[in-house]
Amino acid sequence: MDPQRKRKIRLVVALSAAVLLSVALIYTSFSASTEAKEPSQLLGAAPGTSYEMTGKVVRGSVRHRGDGIAFRVVDRDGQGRALPVTYTGTVPDPFRGGREIVLTGQVRDGAFVGEPNTLITKCPSKFTTKSNG
Amino acid sequence: MASIGSALLALAFLAAISAAALALAGRRGERRWAALSRRTVYAFCALLTGCVAIIEIAFAGNDFSFNIVQQHSSIETPAFYKLAAMWSSQEGSLLLWAWVLSIAASIALFATRDRLRELVPWATAVMMGVAAFFTGLMLFAPDVNPFATLSPAPADGIGLNPLLQHPSMMIHPPMLYSGYVAFTVPFAFAIGALVTRRLDAEWIRATRRFALIAWAFLGFGLLLGARWSYTELGWGGYWAWDPVENAALMPWLLGTAFLHSIMVQEKRGMLKVWNACLVVGTFSMALLGTFLVRSGVLQSIHAFGDNTVGPYILGLIAVVLVGSTALIVSRLDDLRSPKRIDSLISREAVFLVNNLLLVALCAVIFWGTFFPLISELFTGNKASLAAPWFDRYTTPLAILLVLFTGIGPLLAWRRVSWESAKRVFLAPALVGLVAAVALALFTDAAQRPWALALFAFAAFALTGLAQEFWKGAAARRRIAGGSVAGSLAAVVSRNRRRYGGYIVHAGIAVLLIGIAASSSFQTNREVTMRPGESTVVDGRKVTYVRSTASVDKLAFTAGATLRVQKGGEAFYLHPTRRFYRPTGQAGPGTISSYFAGESDSNIGLKAGIGSDFWTAGQPDIGGVQRHARAADKGFEACVAGGPGTPPQCKAVGAMMRAAAANPSLRPIALAQIERLQLDTARQIARGYVSEGAPTTFKAIVNPMVTWMWIGGLIALAGALIALWPSRARRRGAGVRTEGDALKEAKYREIRDAELDHAAGKLSDEDYALLDAELRGEALAILDRAGNGDGNGGGPVAANGNGAEPRETAPHG
Numbered sequence: 017m018d019p020q021r022k023r024k025i026r027l028v029v030a031l032s033a034a035v036l037l038s039v040a041l042i043y044t045s046f047s048a049s050t051e052a053k054e055p056s057q058l059l060g061a062a063p064g065t066s067y068e069m070t071g072k073v074v075r076g077s078v079r080h081r082g083d084g085i086a087f088r089v090v091d092r093d094g095q096g097r098a099l100p101v102t103y104t105g106t107v108p109d110p111f112r113g114g115r116e117i118v119l120t121g122q123v124r125d126g127a128f129v130g131e132p133n134t135l136i137t138k139c140p141s142k143f144t145t146k147s148n149g
Numbered sequence: 150m151a152s153i154g155s156a157l158l159a160l161a162f163l164a165a166i167s168a169a170a171l172a173l174a175g176r177r178g179e180r181r182w183a184a185l186s187r188r189t190v191y192a193f194c195a196l197l198t199g200c201v202a203i204i205e206i207a208f209a210g211n212d213f214s215f216n217i218v219q220q221h222s223s224i225e226t227p228a229f230y231k232l233a234a235m236w237s238s239q240e241g242s243l244l245l246w247a248w249v250l251s252i253a254a255s256i257a258l259f260a261t262r263d264r265l266r267e268l269v270p271w272a273t274a275v276m277m278g279v280a281a282f283f284t285g286l287m288l289f290a291p292d293v294n295p296f297a298t299l300s301p302a303p304a305d306g307i308g309l310n311p312l313l314q315h316p317s318m319m320i321h322p323p324m325l326y327s328g329y330v331a332f333t334v335p336f337a338f339a340i341g342a343l344v345t346r347r348l349d350a351e352w353i354r355a356t357r358r359f360a361l362i363a364w365a366f367l368g369f370g371l372l373l374g375a376r377w378s379y380t381e382l383g384w385g386g387y388w389a390w391d392p393v394e395n396a397a398l399m400p401w402l403l404g405t406a407f408l409h410s411i412m413v414q415e416k417r418g419m420l421k422v423w424n425a426c427l428v429v430g431t432f433s434m435a436l437l438g439t440f441l442v443r444s445g446v447l448q449s450i451h452a453f454g455d456n457t458v459g460p461y462i463l464g465l466i467a468v469v470l471v472g473s474t475a476l477i478v479s480r481l482d483d484l485r486s487p488k489r490i491d492s493l494i495s496r497e498a499v500f501l502v503n504n505l506l507l508v509a510l511c512a513v514i515f516w517g518t519f520f521p522l523i524s525e526l527f528t529g530n531k532a533s534l535a536a537p538w539f540d541r542y543t544t545p546l547a548i549l550l551v552l553f554t555g556i557g558p559l560l561a562w563r564r565v566s567w568e569s570a571k572r573v574f575l576a577p578a579l580v581g582l583v584a585a586v587a588l589a590l591f592t593d594a595a596q597r598p599w600a601l602a603l604f605a606f607a608a609f610a611l612t613g614l615a616q617e618f619w620k621g622a623a624a625r626r627r628i629a630g631g632s633v634a635g636s637l638a639a640v641v642s643r644n645r646r647r648y649g650g651y652i653v654h655a656g657i658a659v660l661l662i663g664i665a666a667s668s669s670f671q672t673n674r675e676v677t678m679r680p681g682e683s684t685v686v687d688g689r690k691v692t693y694v695r696s697t698a699s700v701d702k703l704a705f706t707a708g709a710t711l712r713v714q715k716g717g718e719a720f721y722l723h724p725t726r727r728f729y730r731p732t733g734q735a736g737p738g739t740i741s742s743y744f745a746g747e748s749d750s751n752i753g754l755k756a757g758i759g760s761d762f763w764t765a766g767q768p769d770i771g772g773v774q775r776h777a778r779a780a781d782k783g784f785e786a787c788v789a790g791g792p793g794t795p796p797q798c799k800a801v802g803a804m805m806r807a808a809a810a811n812p813s814l815r816p817i818a819l820a821q822i823e824r825l826q827l828d829t830a831r832q833i834a835r836g837y838v839s840e841g842a843p844t845t846f847k848a849i850v851n852p853m854v855t856w857m858w859i860g861g862l863i864a865l866a867g868a869l870i871a872l873w874p875s876r877a878r879r880r881g882a883g884v885r886t887e888g889d890a891l892k893e894a895k896y897r898e899i900r901d902a903e904l905d906h907a908a909g910k911l912s913d914e915d916y917a918l919l920d921a922e923l924r925g926e927a928l929a930i931l932d933r934a935g936n937g938d939g940n941g942g943g944p945v946a947a948n949g950n951g952a953e954p955r956e957t958a959p960h961g
Contacts, residue, residue: 023489030505041513041542045520049532052521068533080771084845105675106767106847108384109749110312120535132675133384134535136391 050120055089056096061123068120069128074098075113089128092116103130111137151215154203154296161196161247162288164189165281172273178266186273187258193280194251201248204235204295214302217241217295223308225703233319234309236326239443239458240287240295245323246439247283249330253359254280257334261355264887268352271341272334279333282465292457311704311729311747317377321370325397328367329435332400334359335407336432339425343476346483350415353424354890357411358872360428364404365868371397372861380752385673385763385849387857388664390539395518396438399511403431406507409500416562416898417497421484422477423504429473434511436466492564499557506550513542540668548603551661554654555610558617561905562898563919569912576616581609593670600669607658614655617908618648624907641870644904646897649871656864663857667761672850679843680709687850689715689762696768696844697725698834700827704729705743707768707837709844711753722753724766724846740777740784740830744770760852768837768844776833784829801825888930895927 053061055071071089077098078087084104090096103119111117117137121130168189175182204217208231213219221234221241235241254276261269287293335356342352374394375387388394407427413420440462477484490498516523517534524532559573585605589595594604621644622637629636641648672687683692690713697708708725730738731746738745755762787798788805801821808818902923906916 034509037509038512041516044541045516045534045538046524046528046532048538049520049524049534052531052533080769106384106765106845109382110747112746112748136389 054091054096055099055128056091058099058123058128059097063123063125066120066122066131068118069099069101070116070118071099072116073111073113078113087113089117100127101130102127103132103135105132105135107135108137111135150203150207150212151296151298154200155294157196157199157203158284158288158294158296161193161200161251162281162284164193164196165277165284168193169274169277169281172270172277176267176270178270180266183266183269186270187262190251190258190273190277191255193277194248194255197244197248197251197284200244200295201235204241204244205232208232208234211306212302213304213306214298214300216297216299219299219303219306221306221309223306226306226309227314230309230314230318233313233322236322237309237313237318238295240293240297242322242326243283243287243293243458244295245326246330247280247287249323249327250276250280250283250333253327253331253334254337257338257356257359264890265338265341265347265351265355267345268338268341268347268355271344272337272352275337275340276333279337279465282461286458286461290458290461311727312381312749315377315381317373317381321373321377324366324370324373325438328363328365328370328397329400329438331359331363331366332404332428332432332435335363335428339428340473340476343425343473343480346480348421348480348483349418350411350894351887351890353411353415354894357408357415360404360408360411361868361872364401364408365865365872367397367401367404368861368868369865371401372858372865376858379763379854380754381749385752385765385847385851387854390514390517390536392518393438393442395514396434396441399514399518400431400434400438402507402511402514403427403434406504406511407431410504413497413500415894417486417488419486419488419490419497420501421486422481425473425477425484427504427508429469429477430511433466433469436462436469440466494560494565494567494570496557496560496562499553499560503550503553503557506546506553510543510546510550513546514539517542544599547661548599548606551603551610551658552606554658555606555613558651558654559613559910561902561910561915561919563922564915565910566912566915569910569915573613573616573910577609577613580612581605584608597669600665603661603665607662610658611655614651614658617651620908620910621648621904624904628907640904644900645873645875646871647901647904649867649869649873652867652870653864654867656860656862656867658860659863660857660860663853663855663860666853667851667857670852674848675845676848677843677845680841686848689713689850691764691846691848693844693846694721696838696841697723698837700743700830700834702823702827705773705830705834707770707773707834707844708751709766709768709846711764711846713755713762720755722755722762722764723751724753724764725751726766726768727751728770739781740826740833741774741781743777743830744774756855758853758855760850761854763849763851764846766844766846769842770837772840772842773833773837776836777830780829780833784826888933891930892927895923895930899923899927 050066050068052068052070055069058067058069061067069089070092072092072094074088074090078085081102084102085107086100086102088098088100090098101119101121103121115137117135119128119130119136120134121128123129168186171182171186171189175186204215206212207215207218208222209228211218211222211224217235217238217240221238222231226234236245254273257276258269258273265272287295335352338352338356342348371394374397378389379385379387407424410420410424410427414424440459443459443462490501492498517539521531521533524530555577559577560570582605585601585608588601588604594601618637618641621640622633625640626633626636629639631639674684674686676684676686678684678693680693680695683690685691692712692714694710694712697706697710699706699708705728706725707728708723711722711724713720713722726748727750728743728748729746730742750765750767753764753766788802804814804818804821808814899920902911902916902919905911906913906920911919
């Protein structure tokens with residue numbers, strides 16, 4: 017086989033492998049992803065579906081309950097009705113009232129039940145340019 | 150002071166713009182303009198150094214008239230963290246970016262002051278363009294001027310968030326920044342090469358060190374970040390596929406690919422388009438990393454709401470991408486290489502594969518990181534991908550990479566015959582196979598096929614690398630004699646780039662072993678215990694011996710003493726959790742305010758070569774909070790002085806009323822109240838210990854995680870060895886002209902081939918062919934230099950003795 021042709025075949029094989037892999041990547045990413053919602057969108061959500069909830073912890077709403085905590089969250093802009101949340105397990109260091117959190121879980125009996133080890137609390141003070149001073 | 154700083158910053162902005170303009174004025178290579186522009190870059194660097202010094206002095210001296218100091222420091226902030234507080238702010242981190250860039254640009258221009266006369270002006274213009282962008286951002290964008298002031302100056306600042314008060318804060322951000330910023334230099338020189346159509350390897354030779362430095366800084370920054378997360382953040386992991394972590398990993402991966410593929414261009418003149426694309430990609434990724442932390446477009450632990458500068462950086466990325474792409478497309482004809490890869494069993498072929506793997510890895514991470522935006526675009530729903538998705542794709546790619554980490558060093562450049570390939574691969578392949586079988590039989594590694602494959606490939610790679618060192622040392626010893634250790638040291642120090650690179654490979658293999666073992670075979674338990682109770686975690690009996698509590702003016706600390714026993718061996722751990730009072734408020738807060746601020750964990754960690762025992766506790770402070778509220782109420786009632794108040798209460802109440810009437814008594818009253826509060830809080834702390842409240846512990850048994858840190862440090866050491874200047878360079882006999890650089894590179898190739906032959910990687914026939922080829926190329930270089938051609942010329946042919954390398958190794 018002449019080298020020109022050999023190179024062409026190699027290129028075609030490599031390209032089709034790349035295309036196949038990217039199709040797999042794209043397909044699985046849509047099926048494996050969790051929908052992101054804000055608390056107000058979750059108030060009436062159907063039970064049984066996993067969501068990634070992003071919201072702000074209501075100040076003073078955090079209660080310790082046995083080996084977990086219960087608190088309420090509102091939308092990131094601080095608006096809307098509050099959604100009750102329960103979470104079992106240890107919480108990240110920065111977690112407290114007024115902080116933004118990201119939590120994966122499901123809605124059960126009107127409350128958002130977080131999956132263990134999915135609670136992310138945003139680091140608060142870096143790169144804020146405005147504050148009450 | 151602030152006005153001086155503002156003036157310096159404005160001057161720096163002007164200096165950056167004039168340096169770029171002067172450089173372009175001298176784009177035809179006039180020395181006068183080049184020298185003037187270079188000195189303006191030095192001045193730019195000096196001006197920014199002044200700015201940084203003023204900010205740091207303000208931090209050290211508690212000058213709260215500086216907005217940045219008031220927001221990020223306080224009188225109570227420890228001195229060490231006052232100096233690090235600059236880059237915890239948006240404006241301070243931008244200043245750090247510009248400052249590091251000014252240093253990198255000055256060094257790059259100093260190193261090339263007598264070379265690359267056509268290319269340097271454009272490179273200067275690009276670097277100073279980027280510098281002017283960041284300096285201009287601080288001057289003109291809203292809310293990010295580091296010299297903004299407050300009037301009147303407040304008495305105290307808000308303080309640095311206790312979570313950031315960790316020794317890593319001093320080095321982790323500057324390391325990452327230096328990594329991001331240093332990639333500007335190879336990018337700028339690549340643009341210069343494209344514009345001037347000087348597309349051989351001269352821009353690569355001039356900036357290879359910067360790429361390596363950037364890569365090492367970025368890698369070390371990532372490692373420190375992982376360590377910080379593991380020991381400080383209280384969740385027990387070191388990597389979370391968080392967007393900001395990914396943002397730093399992506400340029401590192403592309404940088405790794407770049408460092409390999411530029412060798413192919415240097416030695417073979419191939420992959421020019423690829424290298425140009427890689428350097429643009431790496432720099433864009435570095436900018437993207439800078440952008441992501443400041444934009445809030447993605448949900449992350451690090452991404453914070455404000456996005457005053459985000460859009461500007463996005464604009465810069467767009468300009469960089471569009472401009473560079475247009476430039477590369479317009480130069481496609483010049484970038485085409487007449488040469489082809491000779492054989493699939495050659496080092497350049499392996500480099501190509503490793504490049505594809507690294508770019509694929511970067512593409513997967515990019516897709517996953519930006520998936521929320523992609524999904525919103527197509528489905529209208531923001532959806533995100535979690536760690537398992539990332540793991541599914543990155544694991545096989547990482548395993549293949551380890552394999553090629555081992556294969557690459559075993560092959561020589563250009564071509565290798567089957568026979569010699571078989572010889573060098575035999576031992577490593579056998580060891581890899583034996584390791585796989587032994588691990589499958591005697592451990593439970595077989596349950597995790599991915600991990601098992603990684604261990605086997607890593608064993609293969611490490612054996613291959615050890616064999617390289619051994620054979621190199623043996624070849625040297627045959628010729629020069631001496632001890633084994635001496636020969637090893639000699640062969641490494643004479644071929645720093647090669648053996649430094651091998652050490653990096655070994656470090657990465659060890660690091661990946663640590664990651665694979667700790668992520669696949671980890672035991673992770675959460676359990677709630679009261680003092681006296683115990684549980685079993687992975688064969689270890691864990692007993693909650695007793696609780697501890699302490700209070701000071703700043704924080705309430707609740708801790709635990711744990712006894713961990715395995716077999717006859719036992720050790721104690723003391724995880725604690727500190728609850729900080731909010732900082733930056735005047736006067737004494739209530740006792741409840743201890744629980745209104747930040748809290749952080751101090752983990753209990755017993756690190757070991759075999760496995761780590763990691764634990765963090767979250768005490769149930771419900772009782773403590775109840776008592777604190779009751780105490781606050783009691784105090785109020787007491788001060789009000791109702792019926793039945795105890796006498797010491799009445800005294801405090803009287804004191805406060807007196808202070809209200811007579812301000813000079815205020816400090817005494819405040820001190821009194823503070824003392825009383827502290828006493829009460831101490832009582833509450835004692836109450837916490839005696840009530841035996843439950844604590845939720847997270848306990849992790851992490852096998853071999855220590856090897857991850859060790860591997861990272863080995864890789865860093867390897868990078869330093871590869872960077873260390875050769876003896877000739879240190880003597881100052883280094884590369885001044887482009888002809889010298891070309892000659893030196895070719896000599897190094899001849900030496901490499903010699904070493905490969907002596908170490909048995911090249912058969913006699915292969916070596917004879919290759920050597921003749923290389924010597925021919927070297928002669929051509931000398932001829933050209935002798936005819937006065939080439940950029941800079943120089944007395945190259947003065948050596949005159951043909952293609953005889955000055956310093957031959959291993960012949961000595």
